[in-house]
Amino acid sequence: MALLLVFVIGVLIFSYDASRQVVIKQADHTIHRIVDQIHGSLGSELNALRQRARMIRSNVALSEYTFVIVNIETESAPLEKLFQRQFGWLPIDKAVILSNTGKPLLGTDRVALINAVKERNKQHGPLDDQFYFYNGQNLELIASAPIYYRQKFLGNVILSNTLGKEWMNRLARQTQSQLFLEIDGMLVHSTLDVTVGNRRFLPDDGVARINGNDYLVRSISLPNASGRLPTLWLGIAESEFITPLEAIKNKSIVLAFVGAIGILGAGFLMLRNFSTPLRRLLLRMKDVSEGKFPDIPEHDVSDEIGYLTRQFSLLVKNLKEKQDEIEKTQKLLQQQAATDELTGLYNRRHLYELFPKLRSEADRQGKQLVVLLLDLDYFKNLNDQYGHLAGDACLKHFARILKDCCRVSDFIFRIGGEEFLVLSTGDEEGAMVLAEKIRSSTEQRPVFYGLSEITMSTSTGVASVNNDKGDTLSMALGRADNALYSAKQSGRNKVVAWDSRLKYA
């Protein structure tokens, strides 16, 4: 969560900084564009003023009046009357008519301007002229045109339009910006509602700080100046374009926070609904691949994961059933391979498989294995007399007797038709007792088959398995068989322990 928030806020800060740069650059372009517009506007105003000056000086009556006044040296008041009557409607802030001798005939109070025009006349001669002028309070647009009468230079018509505070305010409203008039680092006029008396105005790298606000400022060049001019600056408050950006930033932060929470929620839901079940499913698959068949809980969500889980659960269930069947079959087969089908006792093949293990076990425990080889007496006759089914019943009956007589630790095998073997741990004496117990039980427990009571007997040969590693099962069986043979020879229903005096097979 924190990491995501840090990432989102980092992206936001980067975006904000980038946007800020773009906005400032755009504002810079805007200021340049406005400055160009003002240049154009000033140029147009200057040209218009020059046209008016030319129109005035071309007026015959004005030329004649000037001529009369200059030539006859009458009072200049009629010129003012004429000017008001003929040109009073023109959009001119101030007009000066200067005689060729330098005497002001109209606008006598504009001494500084008159001196400036005189100076320019001295330098350039009486030409159509236009320039910017600073009267100590305001900036002025000046256009001057020489007056001629009968090819004689009579003086100058000088027109002035003041670029004062009203002009600056109007321009500021039109361009939605601020204007500052500065001279020697001091603010002379401002369209801002600030006192300008002793206020310093020193833009640093295109930014001026006024009343705690930063303004992007650019100077408006005023070519063709007469005398020292103040600098006209155009400015746009940074707040005007940064404030909307700040508002967007705050909204973005809130949106990002909400978005992050949303993403987290979506992630959590995805983890819960998709990733976690999928991970569990993978673990189950791993279990299955390792041969395990875990229980897969029901996933009742009806999405793809739910469908996949249900299908996988079904697959595992089927596999488990098949596996169980296989195991059962395998167990059965193993059992069938190791046991005698009729009696359920181990068979001969299992004897050979089991013997090495029992032998090793006995060796480890320091015990001895004893082999009891048993054979039902006259079994062929019994078969012939009662039939094979009766024979089978006798074999099963004898198997039960063996099971009843033997210990749990003894292993009982049917290794031939009516031939059985018991592997027992212990000494030969114990084995003899067991053999006798079997013989006795067999003799005393007849088989009831149909209406017949069949009495059986068994002969048993007992032989120990030597701890000598050279003694094999075959050798032990051989010895037990010698002893059995001896029991048969001695009249059957006997138990004979192998003795070295017995013939070794």
Place this chain on the structure above:
Amino acid sequence: MSVVYKSMIALVLLFFGGTVSMAEDAPRPGNEITGAGAHFSWIVFNELKADLENKFGRTLKLYGRGSMLGAGCNAGIKTAKKNKPGAESFGFVCCPLGADEVNNEGLVVHDFAIEPIVILVHRDNPVTNLSSSQVRAIFRGDITNWAEVGGADKPIVVVTRLHCKQRPGHWKTILPAPALFRKDRLNVRSAAEMVKRVGDFTEAIGHTGATWNFDDHGGVKVITVDGNAPNAANLKAKSYPFYRTLSAVTHGTISKELKGMLKEVQKGPGFRKLADRYGLLPTH
């Protein structure tokens, strides 16, 4: 006749009746007489207009105020020459026409008065009288300061309107040729400008006709010459030296009504009263 037919006939009669009535109210084609030209003659006709229209049953459309802006005798002659049947016209002139001009253009001059040319100075100028020789000397440039003629010590500004240069009389009674006037003078193109110039300069002196409409005096005043005011009696006695002849001019055939009007202006009692008011001396 059914009511419907009666109504329709009534409507038709009403329609035509209305049309006839409207036609009677509208001016008849060719009833108007147009007169235009110099202000100084126009003002006489203009003041007698109602009487003339009533007496002769023709409508007069008169244009002369424009001559204050420079349309003068020439405009009068041009208007007279536009005369044609159905669009009768005549002109006003304030200068006597030369014999050649009259003959070549086929004009008929109907003079009706001699008008004094008044000498104007600024209202604040203390001078109220000049001799005719002083006036001429001033316009010539021989006298250049009012102190020389009993005024303040101020240079004199001469204002002239040297119109109709080819025609005899009028301003030529002051000095006979433009070259004789002072060079550094102010030249104006109309009577209105003359009044304005003299009104602008306290040092100015100018001239204009006595019938100039002085509703707005424009800061000027009329002075006497040789102690004589510019009026009919002094003209008749030949004691006022500056004057001109006011006339109407016609071209081609003119209606009896216009003839009657011209005669009425020349000799009628209405004009006599007017002449007294403006100091005009009737020529008939």
